[in-house]
Amino acid sequence: MNIGIIIGSHRKTSQSAKVGRFLSTLLETEFGAQTWIRDLGTTPLPLWDEDIWNDGPQWQQLKALSAQLTESDGVIIVAPEWHGMAPAAIKNFFLCVGMPELAHKPALACAVSAGEGGAYVIAELRMSSYKNNRVCWLPEHLIARSVKDICNDDATQNDTDLQAEFVARARHASTLLLAYAAALKPIREDTTIDHSGL
Ligand SMILES: Cc1cc2nc3c(=O)[nH]c(=O)nc-3n(C[C@H](O)[C@H](O)[C@H](O)COP(=O)(O)O)c2cc1C
Numbered sequence: 001m002n003i004g005i006i007i008g009s010h011r012k013t014s015q016s017a018k019v020g021r022f023l024s025t026l027l028e029t030e031f032g033a034q035t036w037i038r039d040l041g042t043t044p045l046p047l048w049d050e051d052i053w054n055d056g057p058q059w060q061q062l063k064a065l066s067a068q069l070t071e072s073d074g075v076i077i078v079a080p081e082w083h084g085m086a087p088a089a090i091k092n093f094f095l096c097v098g099m100p101e102l103a104h105k106p107a108l109a110c111a112v113s114a115g116e117g118g119a120y121v122i123a124e125l126r127m128s129s130y131k132n133n134r135v136c137w138l139p140e141h142l143i144a145r146s147v148k149d150i151c152n153d154d155a156t157q158n159d160t161d162l163q164a165e166f167v168a169r170a171r172h173a174s175t176l177l178l179a180y181a182a183a184l185k186p187i188r189e190d191t192t193i194d195h196s197g198l
Contacts, residue, residue, distance in 0.1 A: 001074065005024055107137050110141065114146070115146065139176075
C-alpha cells in the first residue's frame with residue numbers, strides 16, 4: 001500500500017511534521033506500507049489562483065504532487081489547530097487537488113495541539129473538505145494532544161503514558177486506513193461508476 005502524508009502546518013519545523021514522520025515510520029515498519037511525506041511548511045503550494053486552470057507556470061510544481069497522490073492508495077492529513085481552525089495551507093491543499101487525486105480514497109485525519117485542542121480541526125476537515133474531491137474520511141481519527149510530549153525521536157523526551165496511548169490509537173487507525181484502502185480499490189476501478197462525477 002502506498003500512503004501519502006500531507007503536513008498542514010506553515011511552520012518550517014513543525015510538531016505536525018514530527019507526528020507525520022512518526023506515523024510514516026509506524027506504517028512502514030509495522031505494516032509494510034510505502035509512505036511519502038509532503039510538508040506544506042517546508043515545501044508550500046502557491047495560494048490558489050485562476051492560473052491553475054490554464055496550467056500557469058506557478059502550477060507546474062503541482063504535477064509531481066498530483067501524480068504522487070493519484071498513485072497513492074490512501075492519505076493521512078496531519079494538521080495543527082491554529083486559532084481553533086485548520087491552517088490555510090491545508091485548506092489551500094484541498095483547493096488545489098481534486099477527484100483524480102483523491103476520489104474514493106480513505107483519508108485519516110490527524111489533528112495536532114500543544115495543549116488539549118485539536119477537535120475543531122477534525123470537525124472542520126470532516127465537514128468541508130471532501131465535497132469536490134470525494135475523499136472518504138475514515139470514521140476514526142487521531143488527535144496528537146500535548147504534542148511536545150509524544151512522538152519525539154528521542155524517546156526519553158516522551159511522556160510514557162501519553163505516548164503509549166497515542167501509539168495504540170495510531171496502530172488502530174493505521175490498521176483501518178490500510179483495510180479501507182484495500183476495500184475501496186475496487187470502487188476506484190469500477191467501470192460502471194462515472195468517475196468524472198456529476
Ligand atoms: C498561529 C497559531 C495559533 C494557534 N492556535 C491554537 C489553537 O487554537 N488551539 C491549540 O490547541 N493550539 C494552538 N496553537 C498551538 C499549536 O497547538 C502548536 O503550535 C503545535 O505545536 C502545533 O502546531 P505546529 O504543527 O505548527 O507545530 C497555535 C499555534 C499557532 C502558531
